[in-house]
Amino acid sequence: MSSFGHAPKSHRGPRNGAQRASAVKRMTVRWLAGPVAAASLVLSAGQALADPGFDRFVNGFWPTAKAAGISSSTYKHVFRNMEPDPDTLKFMDRQSEFVKPVWDYLDSAVSESRITRGKEMMKQYSRELAVIEERYGVDREAVLAIWGMETNYGSFMGKHNVIRALATLVYAAPRRTDFWRSELIKALGIVQAGHVRFEDMEGSWAGAMGHTQFMPSSWQAYAADYDGDGRRDIWTSVPDALASTARYLKEHGWQTGKTWGYEVRLPQGFNFNLADEKTTLSLRDWDHQGVKRVNGRSFPRPEDDAILVMPAGAKGPAFLMLRNFFVIKRYNNATAYALGVGHLADRINGGSELAGDWAREYLPLNRDETAELQHELNQRGYHVGTADGIIGPATRAAIRAYQKSRGIIPDGYASVVLLARIKMDG
Template sequence: MSSLALAAMLSIASMPVAMANSADFVRSLWPQAEARGVSRQAFEAAFAGYSPIRQVMELTRKQPEFSQTVQQYLGKRITDAQAQKGRAMRGEWNQTLSGAQQRYGVQPEIVLAIWGMETNFGGYMGGNNTIHALATLTEGGYRTDFFRNELLTALRIVSDGHVTPSKMVGSWAGAMGHTQFMPSSFMRYAVDYNGDGRKDIWNSVPDALGSTANYLKAFNWRPGETWGYEVKLPRGFDFAAARQIERAQLGKWQAMGIQRVSGKPFPRPNDVGRLYLPAGANGPAFLLLPNFDVIKRYNNSDSYALAVGHLADRIIGGGDFATPWPAGDYALNKNQRAELQSLLNRAGFNVGTPDGVIGPKTRAAVMAYQSRAGLAADGHVSGRLLDALKR
């Protein structure tokens, strides 16, 4: 018997087992779904034609050793075309956005920027049946408790009539609609903005934008305030002192010589901000305000929140950052970070056992090395620093 024929027979033989396992999995879910208030009709409709989605499980196993600098992250996402599209959408949905601002206190450009970052203004909301994707993750044993809860919540959303199962589409991990809500976030923060009795973030742009504004308000968005300021540092700035401060009133940062690149004063010197140097001393610098942290509740990433803030500024007519990004820099993967630590140890700057994790001890060693090498002692770990250590 050929190996191809044998493989075919094995595949056929395995099919009933796989189907039986999936059928058992679905049956096991019903008591939990019923306890959540899901109707039997909605449950059956949601699982019609269900089988695990192979691509979804493959995506959980893809852990590429690839990283981006903040410059690269923004460069791929914030473009003139994206800003122009955001301005066009602002005109098209002005009434909805203005109403949402009055109701929730969130500026239109911020809501638009999140919409643009998440789905390119509805251009691509994901191609997966949300319930089938969440069922695949749960049945496959990937973060089972988390995704089972999201699955049961998604079933309740269908049962409540907000969307039909076939139109509940999203990412492979279950993020849904124009602004990519997880089912649990939908239940807490989605709103029926257009008043038709359904919270439809898939087909109703007003519902999606209103829900996003409501989400930000729930995490204490400060109305009328920005996310932060691009700033410039004085010559001889004390980076070590800045790291010790972490957060301080803008007036204190100003006393250390930090100014807005626009030359304008800070509108509220008593606002508390933190200094952010995504490329170290040689790139753009920012003082980040409380609303920046609210954006991070959407995606807990400084790069993401900076991209949202910058796109929002571009939508209302702002330009690119005043300070250019350093040329030739690159982000380090874990192995490269461990190599950097080894080189610091070899140069006499003790960081302990190299593990690829950049903590206070490594930062201190980097700053000591930079001082000895005549570099700005900003503690920034990057590809350029690794290259310098290799010389």
């Protein structure tokens, strides 16, 4: 689906000099060298150079495209005078050491301007949204929120030609080549079928397309023709794009009229072993555990199942996530994204801000810091296996064990505060 990360970055600055120094250090971006062939394609000013290797790729890819039903006329039209996309070459091997905290992500994703704009779009497309909601059973606020998150309601859908970007990835990307080849074939088929002009097929540097940023394979499986004109045009038709998003959510199990989750407060002495992001209890059972909504109201459907999620550990807000939250994650498998969509949908519909304080000093660890934490845990007998910088069940269990041994709330959350604490233990 989307390439994730095109929401505007927060302008909230660090609160003091130490935090500022830490933030500057952690926002350092590491650029890895791409393939030799790819590196030769880009000038310092970002201009693409003519590359014989890319021409050979275009000629060599034709039999594959032909076998998939792409006509010679479509292929020649699309690839005439094409050069590799320099931005795609630049970004495909970009690896950032900075991990954006969930609170910074939400500051921008659910900004006042985005909420206001969402309410305006709700009015402007009220008739279409009513039809879409009736047709697919997906609540209009959720559809609008995804549109807002993905492209800020169509204000920025990406400046790259999708076929050019995908061709560049097939040609030069060192990984996932089969995936990019399949997406490129599907993109060529979309143009050939007349759903969009090649020149209008804009999207991200990685091939996510249109108002709600479908990859070509997702377009093929889920795109909808709202107006019945025979085209599934997610680039220039807002109704088609919104209907496509609703269809995607419906096909992945959206529950009509139900929320994505509830912000909750945990009781004193809560059993944090239940906060493993996989334990499923009914809302009635969570209530019996002392977990209550922050607004004091009862759960409207106590038989609904939910999972407790604490995106920033015990110091931040806690949420009981329902089925629809995990359907949103099928669109983009990131907790911050799904939380942003759900909260934005609520705010568009007149809901209030989150009640909990994020405790922003508990910054998440980047991969190098996570590997360092894993090494420290291993050294102290809390075995996590290889210190690979990836937080999985073994690392969370080791963190909980260490926290319990030190009288810390055992939430399993890896933060800079935890890393500093364990290093101080010697």
